[in-house]
Amino acid sequence: MRLRLLIADDHPIVRDGLRAALGGEPDMEVVGEAADGAQAVRLAAELRPDVVLMDLRMPGMDGVSAIRELSGTGPRVLVLTTFDTDVLPALEAGASGYLLKDAPPDELVRAVRATHEGETVLAPSVAGRLASDLRRPTRGRLSKRELEVLRLVAGGATNKEAAAELFISEASVKTHLLHVYAKLDVRDRASAVAEAYRRGLLNG
Amino acid sequence: MRLRLLIADDHPIVRDGLRAALGGEPDMEVVGEAADGAQAVRLAAELRPDVVLMDLRMPGMDGVSAIRELSGTGPRVLVLTTFDTDVLPALEAGASGYLLKDAPPDELVRAVRATHEGETVLAPSVAGRLASDLRRPTRGRLSKRELEVLRLVAGGATNKEAAAELFISEASVKTHLLHVYAKLDVRDRASAVAEAYRRGLLNG
DNA sequence: CCCGGCATCCACCGATCGGTTGATGTCGTG
DNA sequence: CACGACATCAACCGATCGGTGGATGCCGGG
Numbered sequence: 001m002r003l004r005l006l007i008a009d010d011h012p013i014v015r016d017g018l019r020a021a022l023g024g025e026p027d028m029e030v031v032g033e034a035a036d037g038a039q040a041v042r043l044a045a046e047l048r049p050d051v052v053l054m055d056l057r058m059p060g061m062d063g064v065s066a067i068r069e070l071s072g073t074g075p076r077v078l079v080l081t082t083f084d085t086d087v088l089p090a091l092e093a094g095a096s097g098y099l100l101k102d103a104p105p106d107e108l109v110r111a112v113r114a115t116h117e118g119e120t121v122l123a124p125s126v127a128g129r130l131a132s133d134l135r136r137p138t139r140g141r142l143s144k145r146e147l148e149v150l151r152l153v154a155g156g157a158t159n160k161e162a163a164a165e166l167f168i169s170e171a172s173v174k175t176h177l178l179h180v181y182a183k184l185d186v187r188d189r190a191s192a193v194a195e196a197y198r199r200g201l202l203n204g
Numbered sequence: 205m206r207l208r209l210l211i212a213d214d215h216p217i218v219r220d221g222l223r224a225a226l227g228g229e230p231d232m233e234v235v236g237e238a239a240d241g242a243q244a245v246r247l248a249a250e251l252r253p254d255v256v257l258m259d260l261r262m263p264g265m266d267g268v269s270a271i272r273e274l275s276g277t278g279p280r281v282l283v284l285t286t287f288d289t290d291v292l293p294a295l296e297a298g299a300s301g302y303l304l305k306d307a308p309p310d311e312l313v314r315a316v317r318a319t320h321e322g323e324t325v326l327a328p329s330v331a332g333r334l335a336s337d338l339r340r341p342t343r344g345r346l347s348k349r350e351l352e353v354l355r356l357v358a359g360g361a362t363n364k365e366a367a368a369e370l371f372i373s374e375a376s377v378k379t380h381l382l383h384v385y386a387k388l389d390v391r392d393r394a395s396a397v398a399e400a401y402r403r404g405l406l407n408g
Numbered sequence: 409c410c411c412g413g414c415a416t417c418c419a420c421c422g423a424t425c426g427g428t429t430g431a432t433g434t435c436g437t438g
Numbered sequence: 439c440a441c442g443a444c445a446t447c448a449a450c451c452g453a454t455c456g457g458t459g460g461a462t463g464c465c466g467g468g
């Protein structure tokens with residue numbers, strides 16, 4: 001029985017590359033390709049693959065959401081993306097591994113097999129990032145409300161405007177922001193926005 | 205005589221995908237692969253390709269720098285990247301075209317041929333972005349000094365600290381920032397930092 | 409059950425910021 | 439050469455922000 005593989009990536013060229021790198025292996029078979037998260041979920045239900053190779057940033061349904069939906073339905077999910085942010089969300093959603101796209105093909109092949117065996121595969125740089133994330137249990141992790149406030153501030157809102165938008169008092173906005181500063185280890189709103197972008201907390 | 209092609213991309217998987225998409229064409233030949241800008245320049249001098257497929261974000265030498273070095277030495281450069289920012293810098297550096305990685309392979313093949321013929325190929329979304337960039341000759345384009353100030357502000361500097369860092373007066377810092385606000389169409393430093401990140405003006 | 413995180417609110421103060429207006433000099437391009 | 443973009447500086451004012459030091463209530467994990 002060959003290892004059944006589903007590829008989910010919005011770039012046709014990357015899908016071609018993955019086919020080229022993995023299709024040649026005698027013990028693997030690419031049974032399908034998806035261009036976004038929703039399609040990946042549908043195809044996984046239909047094709048019952050053993051392993052799903054999943055990009056995270058895709059149009060339509062997010063990769064992390066797709067992982068969450070796939071979680072427990074059978075296939076193991078190996079994340080293959082360009083960025084080493086999003087590690088924690090992906091693993092929390094149920095990913096079995098996290099590789100970066102600059103990985104050489106043979107490492108990718110080994111990772112797919114290892115994932116199928118039930119191992120958890122992390123790219124070296126990803127492992128380091130994960131460790132540093134976990135070292136600060138609360139720090140760096142913004143609450144929902146804090147993120148909402150920060151997003152408004154990044155959009156140019158004053159404290160007063162953000163308060164009106166969220167139906168809370170200006171004092172609460174200030175408190176939330178102070179917490180944000182402490183968590184991101186910055187002193188003001190401008191550097192908070194910068195740090196949030198660096199950590200991938202604000203959209204991109 | 206077949207069309208000689210050089211691929212420059214730091215992701216092995218993408219290179220495989222490009223080989224798969226282009227290598228099958230009878231009138232094309234992939235003569236080399238580079239994993240960063242410097243290597244691309246070296247290989248271009250050695251292999252004399254007709255067209256270079258160039259990613260922009262690569263470790264070591266930047267894609268734009270590589271294009272600048274290649275400019276006028278023979279090969280035409282077709283940019284193939286994930287982001288629709290960096291269009292203007294790439295074209296100014298001498299690129300003959302700008303495609304996005306979500307393009308279907310057949311479009312890519314046509315674009316390579318068109319580039320070889322001397323045409324300028326722009327992805328639709330890229331064309332739109334370019335137009336909106338050009339509509340504001342000055343707007344959106346930050347001067348060197350303005351960018352320095354904004355970078356310091358993003359790092360948490362107050363106006364006074366930024367002034368000390370740059371050996372100018374606080375008043376000058378304020379003026380620079382006001383110009384930044386006008387160009388980015390924002391009201392304060394926080395949203396300026398946010399907008400700069402969205403436009404890819406601050407590192408990445 | 410208690411502690412910590414979260415969300416909400418209040419008051420006060422000094423520091424900082426943004427807006428405005430105006431000025432000088434350089435530089436590159438048309 | 440004239441024009442615009444750039445870089446530099448000044449003074450003033452009101453608005454906003456960040457810091458401090460609280461307070462309350464809810465909830466979930468150990």
